[in-house]
Amino acid sequence: MSAREQILGRIREALRKPAPFPGHGHGGNDEHPGHEHAATPALLDRGGIAQPIIPLRPSVAARPWLPPGGVTHQEQWERFCIASTELKTTVFEFGSIEEAHAKLREMAIAQAWTGVASHHGPLTDAAVTALALPTLFTDGGYPVNDLEKCSVGITECDALVAQTGSILVTSRSTGGRALSVLPPHHLVLARRGQLVPDLGTALEQSKRRYAPDWPSMISFITGPSRTGDIERILVLGAHGPKQLTVFLLP
Amino acid sequence: MTAAHQFLEQARKVTRDLRHRGLIQTALRKYEVKRDEKKRAFPDWESARQAAAEVKWDAINHLDTYLEDFVARLESRGTRVHWASTAAEARDAILGVVRERKAKAIIKSKAMTAEEIHLNDALEKEGYAVVESDLGEYIVQLRHEPPYHIVFPAMHLTRDEISDLFHRELGSAQTREPEELTMIARRVMRQKYITADVGITGANFAVAETGMISITENEGNARLTAALPKTMITLLGIEKVIPALEDLALFLPMLATAGAGQTLTGYNTMYSGPRQAGEADGPEEWHVVLLDNRRTELLADPEQRDALHCIRCGACLNVCPIFKNVGGHTYGTAYSGPIGSVITPHLRGLKDWKHLSGASSLCGACTEACPVKIDLHHHLLQNRRNAVVEDAPILERLAYQLFAMVVNHPTLWQFAKELGRTFQPLHRWVLRSKLDPARAWTATRDIPPMAEMSFKEWWRTRR
Numbered sequence: 034m035s036a037r038e039q040i041l042g043r044i045r046e047a048l049r050k051p052a053p054f055p056g057h058g059h060g061g062n063d064e065h066p067g068h069e070h071a072a073t074p075a076l077l078d079r080g081g082i083a084q085p086i087i088p089l090r091p092s093v094a095a096r097p098w099l100p101p102g103g104v105t106h107q108e109q110w111e112r113f114c115i116a117s118t119e120l121k122t123t124v125f126e127f128g129s130i131e132e133a134h135a136k137l138r139e140m141a142i143a144q145a146w147t148g149v150a151s152h153h154g155p156l157t158d159a160a161v162t163a164l165a166l167p168t169l170f171t172d173g174g175y176p177v178n179d180l181e182k183c184s185v186g187i188t189e190c191d192a193l194v195a196q197t198g199s200i201l202v203t204s205r206s207t208g209g210r211a212l213s214v215l216p217p218h219h220l221v222l223a224r225r226g227q228l229v230p231d232l233g234t235a236l237e238q239s240k241r242r243y244a245p246d247w248p249s250m251i252s253f254i255t256g257p258s259r260t261g262d263i264e265r266i267l268v269l270g271a272h273g274p275k276q277l278t279v280f281l282l283p
Numbered sequence: 284m285t286a287a288h289q290f291l292e293q294a295r296k297v298t299r300d301l302r303h304r305g306l307i308q309t310a311l312r313k314y315e316v317k318r319d320e321k322k323r324a325f326p327d328w329e330s331a332r333q334a335a336a337e338v339k340w341d342a343i344n345h346l347d348t349y350l351e352d353f354v355a356r357l358e359s360r361g362t363r364v365h366w367a368s369t370a371a372e373a374r375d376a377i378l379g380v381v382r383e384r385k386a387k388a389i390i391k392s393k394a395m396t397a398e399e400i401h402l403n404d405a406l407e408k409e410g411y412a413v414v415e416s417d418l419g420e421y422i423v424q425l426r427h428e429p430p431y432h433i434v435f436p437a438m439h440l441t442r443d444e445i446s447d448l449f450h451r452e453l454g455s456a457q458t459r460e461p462e463e464l465t466m467i468a469r470r471v472m473r474q475k476y477i478t479a480d481v482g483i484t485g486a487n488f489a490v491a492e493t494g495m496i497s498i499t500e501n502e503g504n505a506r507l508t509a510a511l512p513k514t515m516i517t518l519l520g521i522e523k524v525i526p527a528l529e530d531l532a533l534f535l536p537m538l539a540t541a542g543a544g545q546t547l548t549g550y551n552t553m554y555s556g557p558r559q560a561g562e563a564d565g566p567e568e569w570h571v572v573l574l575d576n577r578r579t580e581l582l583a584d585p586e587q588r589d590a591l592h593c594i595r596c597g598a599c600l601n602v603c604p605i606f607k608n609v610g611g612h613t614y615g616t617a618y619s620g621p622i623g624s625v626i627t628p629h630l631r632g633l634k635d636w637k638h639l640s641g642a643s644s645l646c647g648a649c650t651e652a653c654p655v656k657i658d659l660h661h662h663l664l665q666n667r668r669n670a671v672v673e674d675a676p677i678l679e680r681l682a683y684q685l686f687a688m689v690v691n692h693p694t695l696w697q698f699a700k701e702l703g704r705t706f707q708p709l710h711r712w713v714l715r716s717k718l719d720p721a722r723a724w725t726a727t728r729d730i731p732p733m734a735e736m737s738f739k740e741w742w743r744t745r746r
C-alpha cells in the first residue's frame with residue numbers, strides 16, 4: 034500500500050467517530066455528533082442575516098465581524114491611507130498621469146536611481162518611458178544579479194485592499210515572483226478603480242479573473258518588508274524592500 | 284535523563300533568571316498592547332473566532348476529502364506531491380529531491396514542521412549546507428539552538444548578544460542598533476538567495492478548493508525562497524487544509540492579530556504551482572511533502588481532535604504564565620507552550636511527555652486567547668486523566684488510600700493530629716535538609732504551624 038493510501042486510510046478510520054461541533058462544550062459528547070450541525074445555525078441568526086436556503090460558509094458569514102473596509106470609494110481610500118501610514122507605506126494620489134510621471138522623475142533624482150526594473154503593462158510602460166532610465170524588464174526571464182542591482186522595482190497590481198492597506202500582485206500580471214521583493218524599493222502603480230474594500234472581495238475578484246488557470250503565485254503585500262526579531266523592535270527592509278510606495282492614478 | 288527531569292531542571296534554572304524574565308515580559312507586553320488594539324478593529328472578534336473554529340472543524344472532520352481535492356489540483360498543475368507517514372519518510376523524500384538535484388546550497392524559510400522532523404540535522408548529516416533565511420531563525424541557527432518560540436524564534440536574546448554572535452560568526456562590527464544588525468543579516472542572505480539551488484518552505488494553509496498553499500511572513504524571505512532557487516520544496520502537516528479560498532479572508536487577519544498584533548502580516552502569498560508558461564521566474568519544479576507523523580492518531584481521538592485546528596499563531600504561548608516563566612527551550616519540544624503540551628504527548632508518546640500536562644496553572648488564558656477556540660486547558664486535564672488511566676502511579680494511589688482511611692476514621696484522625704503537633708516542633712531541625720520528610724513541599728514553600736487546638740477541641744472548651 035502506498036503512503037498516500039495508508040494516510041487516507043488512517044484518516045477515514047479516525048473520522049468514523051464524530052467530534053463535537055465547536056461551541057458545544059468540551060469532551061467527547063455523543064449528544065453532539067457534529068455532522069448535523071454543518072449548517073451553523075448559530076451563525077445565521079446573528080446580526081439580522083436572513084437564513085439563506087444554501088447555508089452560508091462561516092467565513093462568508095463572518096465578513097461583518099472582520100475589520101471593515103469602508104463602503105464608498107472615499108471611505109475606502111481613507112482607510113487605505115490610514116493603514117498605509119501605520120505600515121510606513123508612502124501613498125500619493127494624482128489627478129493626472131502627467132503629475133504622477135513628474136513625481137516619479139523627482140523621486141528618481143532625489144533617491145539617485147541608477148536602474149529600474151519593471152514589467153510590460155500600460156501603466157508601467159508609460160512610467161518607464163517617462164523616466165528614461167536604464168530598464169530591466171522581467172517578462173519572460175531575466176538575470177537575477179541584474180535585478181538585484183536595480184534601484185527600484187515598478188509594478189502594476191491587481192488590487193489595493195482598503196481593510197488592510199495591502200497590495201495584490203501576481204506572478205502573471207506584475208512581472209513574476211521576485212520583482213516586487215528583490216529591489217530595495219517597490220513602487221506600485223494602481224488605478225482608482227482597483228481599490229476594493231476587503232480581502233474577501235480581492236480574493237473573489239481574483240477567482241473570477243483567473244480560476245482555474247491561476248498564476249503560480251498571488252501575494253498580498255502589506256507594507257515594506259519588516260522584522261521584529263531583535264527585541265521586538267520594528268526594522269524595515271529585512272529581506273525585501275525597505276520602501277514601498279503606492280501611486281493612485283485616475 | 285528523562286524529558287520530565289530535563290524539564291524540571293531547566294525550569295528551575297530559567298525561573299530564577301531575572302534577565303530572562305525581564306526580556307520576555309517586555310516583549311510580550313508590547314505584543315499584548317498591539318494585539319488588543321488590533322482586536323478592537325474587529326466589530327465582533329468573538330463571533331469571528333466561532334466562525335474560524337467552524338471552518339477548521341469542517342476541514343478536519345472531512346480531512347480525507349479536502350486533502351484529496353487539494354492534492355489533485357496541485358498535481359494537475361505540475362506539482363509533485365509526496366505523502367509521508369513518518370518524520371523519517373518526510374526526511375527521505377526531501378533528501379531524495381536534494382540528492383537528485385545535486386544541490387550545493389539550500390535556503391530555507393521558517394517552518395515549524397521542519398523543526399518537528401529535525402530536517403536541518405538530516406540535511407547537514409548528508410553534507411548539505413542549509414541556511415535559515417528568517418532573521419530570528421538565522422540567529423538561533425548560528426547559535427546551534429532550536430527556536431525559542433514558534434513565531435518569535437529569537438525573543439530570548441538581547442541585541443548585545445546578537446551583536447556578539449554576528450561579530451563572532453560573521454566577523455561584523457559590533458553595534459547596538461537592531462537596524463544595523465538586520466542589515467548585516469540582509470547582506471549575507473542576499474548572496475545566499477542568488478546562489479541557492481533548492482528552497483525549502485513551510486505553509487500556513489493549504490486551500491483545497493484551488494490547490495494552493497498559503498505562506499504568512501513579514502520579512503519577504505519566504506517570497507524570495509520561493510522565487511529564486513530552481514527547485515522548491517514545501518513541507519506541511521496534513522492538518523493545514525482549509526476548504527475554500529475565501530476562508531483565507533477570515534484566517535489571514537485573525538492569524539496576524541492573534542499571532543503578532545498586526546492587521547495583516549507583511550506578505551501573505553498563495554502558490555499553486557511551479558513557474559507556469561509565460562511567467563518571468565519561479566522554480567522549475569515544486570515538491571510538496573505532506574506529513575502525517577501521528578497526526579492521524581490525534582485525529583482518532585474525537586475528544587481532542589480540535590487540537591488539529593491549530594493555526595500555530597503562538598497566542599496561547601504569549602499569554603501562558605508557565606511559558607513566560609520557564610521559557611520556550613525548557614519544553615524540549617518543537618511546539619512549546621499550551622498547544623505543545625497538548626499535542627506532544629500524542630505526537631511523541633504520552634508516557635514520556637505526560638509531565639507537560641502538569642505545566643499548566645489551568646487558568647484558561649490559552650483557551651481564551653486561541654483564535655480557533657481550541658479548548659486547550661481542558662485538553663491538558665484530559666491528558667492528565669489519560670496518563671493516570673494508562674499508567675497508574677502506585678505510590679500516589681497508596682498514599683491517597685491511606686489518607687482516605689485516616690480522614691474517614693475520627694480516632695485515627697485525632698491520633699494523626701496529636702502526632703503532628705508533637706513532632707512538628709522538631710521539624711525545623713531538618714527543615715529543607717536531606718532528612719526532611721516533607722522536602723518535596725518545603726523546598727519551595729513554607730509549612731504553616733499546626734493550630735494548637737482544633738475546631739472540635741475549641742468547641743468543647745466553650746461548653
Ligand code: SF4
Binds near residue numbers: 592594596
Ligand atoms: S492553539 Fe490556538 S492560540 Fe495556540 S498556537 Fe494554535 S491557534 Fe494559536
